[in-house]
Amino acid sequence: MDKSKLNNYFHSLFPIQKEIVGKITETFCGFTLDKNTTLLNKDAISTKTYFLEKGYMRSYILNEDNQEITTNIYSAPCFVNDFLSFFKKQPTKVIYQTITHCSFWETSLENVQKNFHNIPEFREFSRLLFVINYSKLNDRVIEMASKKAETRYLNLLKQQSNIFQNVPLKVIASFLGITDSSLSRIRKEISKI
Amino acid sequence: MDKSKLNNYFHSLFPIQKEIVGKITETFCGFTLDKNTTLLNKDAISTKTYFLEKGYMRSYILNEDNQEITTNIYSAPCFVNDFLSFFKKQPTKVIYQTITHCSFWETSLENVQKNFHNIPEFREFSRLLFVINYSKLNDRVIEMASKKAETRYLNLLKQQSNIFQNVPLKVIASFLGITDSSLSRIRKEISKI
DNA sequence: ATAAGCACTTGATAAATGACAAGAAATTAT
DNA sequence: ATAATTTCTTGTCATTTATCAAGTGCTTAT
Numbered sequence: 001m002d003k004s005k006l007n008n009y010f011h012s013l014f015p016i017q018k019e020i021v022g023k024i025t026e027t028f029c030g031f032t033l034d035k036n037t038t039l040l041n042k043d044a045i046s047t048k049t050y051f052l053e054k055g056y057m058r059s060y061i062l063n064e065d066n067q068e069i070t071t072n073i074y075s076a077p078c079f080v081n082d083f084l085s086f087f088k089k090q091p092t093k094v095i096y097q098t099i100t101h102c103s104f105w106e107t108s109l110e111n112v113q114k115n116f117h118n119i120p121e122f123r124e125f126s127r128l129l130f131v132i133n134y135s136k137l138n139d140r141v142i143e144m145a146s147k148k149a150e151t152r153y154l155n156l157l158k159q160q161s162n163i164f165q166n167v168p169l170k171v172i173a174s175f176l177g178i179t180d181s182s183l184s185r186i187r188k189e190i191s192k193i
Numbered sequence: 194m195d196k197s198k199l200n201n202y203f204h205s206l207f208p209i210q211k212e213i214v215g216k217i218t219e220t221f222c223g224f225t226l227d228k229n230t231t232l233l234n235k236d237a238i239s240t241k242t243y244f245l246e247k248g249y250m251r252s253y254i255l256n257e258d259n260q261e262i263t264t265n266i267y268s269a270p271c272f273v274n275d276f277l278s279f280f281k282k283q284p285t286k287v288i289y290q291t292i293t294h295c296s297f298w299e300t301s302l303e304n305v306q307k308n309f310h311n312i313p314e315f316r317e318f319s320r321l322l323f324v325i326n327y328s329k330l331n332d333r334v335i336e337m338a339s340k341k342a343e344t345r346y347l348n349l350l351k352q353q354s355n356i357f358q359n360v361p362l363k364v365i366a367s368f369l370g371i372t373d374s375s376l377s378r379i380r381k382e383i384s385k386i
Numbered sequence: 387a388t389a390a391g392c393a394c395t396t397g398a399t400a401a402a403t404g405a406c407a408a409g410a411a412a413t414t415a416t
Numbered sequence: 417a418t419a420a421t422t423t424c425t426t427g428t429c430a431t432t433t434a435t436c437a438a439g440t441g442c443t444t445a446t
Contacts, residue, residue, distance in 0.1 A: 061335065061339075063339055069335065069338060069339045071331070071334070071335050071338075083323070083324045083327050083328060084324055084327075084328040087320065087321070087324050088321075088324060116316065116320075117313055117316065120310055123309065123310065123316060126320070127280065127309075127319070127320075127323070128280070128281075130276070130320070130323040130327065131276045131277055131280045131281060133327065134276050134277075134323065134326065134327050134330065135276060135277040137327065137330050137331060137334060138264070138330060140334055141264070141330060141333055141334050141337060142254065142262065142264050144334060144337040144338065144370060145262060145264075145337065145367070145368070145369075145370030146254075146256055146262045146367075146370070148431095148432070148433090149432075149433070150432090168392090168393065168394090169393075169394065170392095170393065170394080174338070174339075175338070176338075177337060177338030177339065178433070178434085179433075179434060179435080180393080180394070180395090181394085181395075181396080181433095181434080181435085181436095182432085182433055182434070183394095184394060184395050184396080185395085185396080185433090187395095188395080188396085341401095341402070341403090342402075342403070343402090361422090361423065361424090362423075362424065363422095363423065363424080371403070371404085372403075372404060372405080373423080373424070373425090374403090374404080374405085374406095374424085374425075374426080375402085375403055375404070376424095377424060377425050377426075378403090378425085378426080380425095381425080381426085
């Protein structure tokens with residue numbers, strides 16, 4: 001039950017007292033999942049917030065042609081939360097699945113609500129998490145709308161090179177919004193230089 | 194000082210008492226802007242949260258070639274808030290500008306903080322707003338990554354047909370991540386059918 | 387150890403979209 | 417009302433990316 005990585009994540013985001021973090025993470029339970037295992041399935045209602053302590057995972061949808069479109073790649077340490085499903089108790093649109101063996105900490109909506117309304121620092125943390133996530137997503141939309149695939153690939157490589165060692169290229173390709181053959185060609189082109 | 198549209202926006206999102214909404218919106222001040230006027234400039238730090246009561250506006254960036262990339266289109270009624278700049282007191286990356294004549298209600302971070310920590314219903318509202326915004330943005334990324342321009346155009350037309358009467362097509366084109374000539378051709382193609 | 391199944395690459399070709407330029411239409415300013 | 421400016425459309429051609437199919441190499445299961 002070593003929650004140090006979970007606790008440190010709070011400290012890494014903003015200044016917060018050790019005791020308060022301890023109180024927040026008190027209710028978190030740990031578990032692990034093997035690689036290629038579904039954490040949360042499409043159409044299910046997410047009842048937990050997850051902290052990914054170790055490993056890589058992703059969320060994806062199946063399009064009309066039954067092709068997997070990776071919507072997000074998660075690399076520890078980070079929170080994994082289907083905001084819409086968790087907070088509005090709606091069915092998820094996407095599938096959350098591990099890529100490598102993963103370890104998690106989870107807590108329920110009930111606990112999140114208690115902390116949110118009773119611990120001012122947790123409120124600030126929650127909001128900060130939203131702000132950061134929103135802002136990242138926003139940058140990604142802008143990139144999608146204005147940069148070509150090669151540029152998006154190079155940016156991802158610069159910003160999250162670790163995923164290239166742990167996530168299959170075809171997953172990365174669909175996350176970038178291109179086919180795996182296009183990504184392969186882009187990589188070939190770049191390696192020439 | 195008719196805050197009915199502002200107040201109604203709270204009621205439209207979730208059940209909340211009239212008196213509480215009144216308390217929340219107490220500190221909001223109204224103002225208007227002419228068309229094509231900058232509300233918040235790039236590199237400025239956003240000190241206000243805005244509620245767009247009437248009109249259309251957008252956010253955009255200038256890319257390396259000094260081309261405008263529209264990152265978001267806002268149609269009243271809605272909140273307009275540069276989360277990252279407002280909550281983390283960082284310079285904005287984008288320019289917020291009116292498209293039509295607009296009327297706003299604004300309030301300061303100080304007031305938001307007071308409400309956030311003193312009014313449980315406001316906390317819930319704030320979080321809901323984040324959830325909704327995040328989720329919309331997420332849908333947009335998925336669409337960008339997996340649908341072609343024509344499909345994205347048709348979806349936008351279905352979901353926000355009002356903007357086509359009020360926002361220049363070249364703005365909509367760059368919001369969709371395509372050039373204005375491509376959008377023109379897509380529209381021509383569709384009108385044939 | 388071997389077979390089966392994935393992941394990745396590569397080739398040929400097609401489809402989608404962009405770049406640039408010119409003109410038409412609409413809007414705005416004088 | 418007219419000129420100036422901006423928006424939108426259209427043509428031609430280039431670039432980017434997708435599609436499909438085949439082949440190679442790696443990983444996993446038995």
